[in-house]
Amino acid sequence: MNLKPDIRTIAYEFQIAGDFVSAESFGSGHINDTYRVIFAYGGGQHRYILQRLNHTVFPKPLAVMENLQRVTAHLAQKFAGQPDAVRRALALVSARDGKFFYHDATGNFWRVFPFIERTRTVDVVETPAQAFAAAQAFGQFQKMLADLPTPRLHETIPDFHHTPKRFAALEKAVAADTGNRATLAKPEIEFALRHRAICGVLLDANLPERVTHNDTKINNVLLDAATGAGVCVIDLDTVMPGLALYDFGDMVRSMTNPAAENDHDLAKVEMQFPAFEGLLRGYLSSAADFLTPAEKNLLPVSGAVIAFELGLRFLTDFLNGDVYFKTRRAGENLNRCRAQFKLFESIRRQETVMQKLLATV
Ligand code: ADP
Ligand code: GN1
Ligand code: MG
Numbered sequence: 525m526n527l528k529p530d531i532r533t534i535a536y537e538f539q540i541a542g543d544f545v546s547a548e549s550f551g552s553g554h555i556n557d558t559y560r561v562i563f564a565y566g567g568g569q570h571r572y573i574l575q576r577l578n579h580t581v582f583p584k585p586l587a588v589m590e591n592l593q594r595v596t597a598h599l600a601q602k603f604a605g606q607p608d609a610v611r612r613a614l615a616l617v618s619a620r621d622g623k624f625f626y627h628d629a630t631g632n633f634w635r636v637f638p639f640i641e642r643t644r645t646v647d648v649v650e651t652p653a654q655a656f657a658a659a660q661a662f663g664q665f666q667k668m669l670a671d672l673p674t675p676r677l678h679e680t681i682p683d684f685h686h687t688p689k690r691f692a693a694l695e696k697a698v699a700a701d702t703g704n705r706a707t708l709a710k711p712e713i714e715f716a717l718r719h720r721a722i723c724g725v726l727l728d729a730n731l732p733e734r735v736t737h738n739d740t741k742i743n744n745v746l747l748d749a750a751t752g753a754g755v756c757v758i759d760l761d762t763v764m765p766g767l768a769l770y771d772f773g774d775m776v777r778s779m780t781n782p783a784a785e786n787d788h789d790l791a792k793v794e795m796q797f798p799a800f801e802g803l804l805r806g807y808l809s810s811a812a813d814f815l816t817p818a819e820k821n822l823l824p825v826s827g828a829v830i831a832f833e834l835g836l837r838f839l840t841d842f843l844n845g846d847v848y849f850k851t852r853r854a855g856e857n858l859n860r861c862r863a864q865f866k867l868f869e870s871i872r873r874q875e876t877v878m879q880k881l882l883a884t885v
Pocket of ligand 1: 553614638759
C-alpha cells in the first residue's frame with residue numbers, strides 16, 4: 525500500500541518560518557518525489573522544495589546527504605560576493621534538530637531547499653542558446669568543485685556510469701527474464717549485443733577523476749525565466765567522483781534530441797547539430813582551461829556512450845519489471861530504450877562533423 529505522505533506535517537519538521545499554506549507535486553524527475561510547498565510569513569508567501577529521497581535508488585541516504593551538504597556549502601562559498609549569489613547555489617534548510625534532513629518513522633529521508641524563484645526548467649531543449657546556457661552552467665559547476673577539500677565524496681551509486689557493468693546488468697536481466705519480457709525486446713537486446721564495443725571507450729582512455737554531476741540532463745539546471753541564462757545546477761544526489769565526459773555525454777544525449785525521452789515517434793529522434801554546437805561552445809566557455817587534450821578529443825563520442833548506456837539501463841529496467849525509473853504506462857521503459865538506441869546511432873553518424881567543429885572552437 526502506498527500511503528500519501530502528510531506533507532504538511534513533514535514540512536513542519538524543518539526550520540521554515542511561518543504557517544503552512546499548501547503543497548503540490550512538482551517537476552518531472554524520474555527518481556525522487558518532489559513537492560513545492562508554500563509558507564506564509566511576515567505578510568508574504570515563501571516557496572520551498574520538499575523532497576523525499578528515493579532510498580531504493582540511493583541505498584545510503586546519509587552518504588547522499590553528507591555529499592549534498594559539503595557540495596552546497598562549497599558552492600555557496602564560491603558564489604559569495606558575486607551577483608545573484610543566493611540563487612546560484614542550491615541551499616539546504618535545516619530540520620528542527622539541526623540536521624540537514626528529516627528521517628521519518630517509516631524510514632523515509634526528506635530534505636528542503638529554498639525554491640529558487642524566477643527560474644524555469646524544460647524537459648526538451650528549445651533553442652541552441654538554451655543548450656549553451658545549460659552546458660556553461662554544468663562546466664562551471666565542475667570547475668568550482670575541482671578544489672573541493674578532501675575527503676573524496678561518497679559514491680552514492682557505485683559504478684553509476686561504468687558502462688561495461690551496465691552491460692553486465694543487462695545480460696543478467698536477460699538471463700533471469702523475471703518479467704517474461706525478453707521476447708518483447710528481442711531486437712533491442714540484439715542491438716545492445718551488436719554495439720557492446722562502445723562500452724569501454726571512456727573508461728579505457730585513462731582520463732582523470734574529477735568531481736562530476738553525473739546527471740546533467742536539461743531539467744537539472746534552473747534557467748533564468750527572463751534571460752534564459754543558467755542560474756543554478758540542481759539534483760545533486762549523484763555528484764561524486766567521475767569523468768568530465770560523463771557530464772558532457774549526458775548533456776549531448778539529453779539536450780540535442782528534440783523528442784521527449786519517451787516519444788513514440790522515433791522519426792523525431794535525431795541529434796540536432798546546432799544544439800550540439802551550442803553545448804560544445806557553452807561547455808568549453810567554462811571548462812576549456814581545465815580539460816586535458818585527451819578529454820577534449822573524446823567530447824564528440826561521449827554522447828554516444830551515454831545514450832547507449834542509458835538505453836541499456838532502460839532496457840534492463842524493462843526486463844526487471846520497471847523497478848527503477850518511474851513509469852506511467854506499460855512498455856514505457858522499452859520505448860525509452862528504443863529512443864536512446866536511435867539517438868546513439870544518430871550521434872555516431874555525426875562524429876566526423878563534430879570532430880571538425882571541435883577543431884575550430
Ligand atoms: P529528481 O531527482 O526526481 O529528478 P530534482 O531534484 O531534479 O528531482 O527535482 C525535480 C524538479 O523540481 C526539477 O527538475 C525542477 O524543475 C524542480 N526543482 C528542484 N529543486 C528546485 C529548487 N530549489 N528551486 C526550483 N525548482 C526546483
Ligand atoms: C534519472 O533523477 P533524474 O530524473 O534527473 C536518472 C539518470 C537518467 C535520467 C534519464 C539517479 O534522472 O541517471 O539519465 O533519469 N537518475 C538516477 O532521464 O538514476
Ligand atoms: Mg532531476
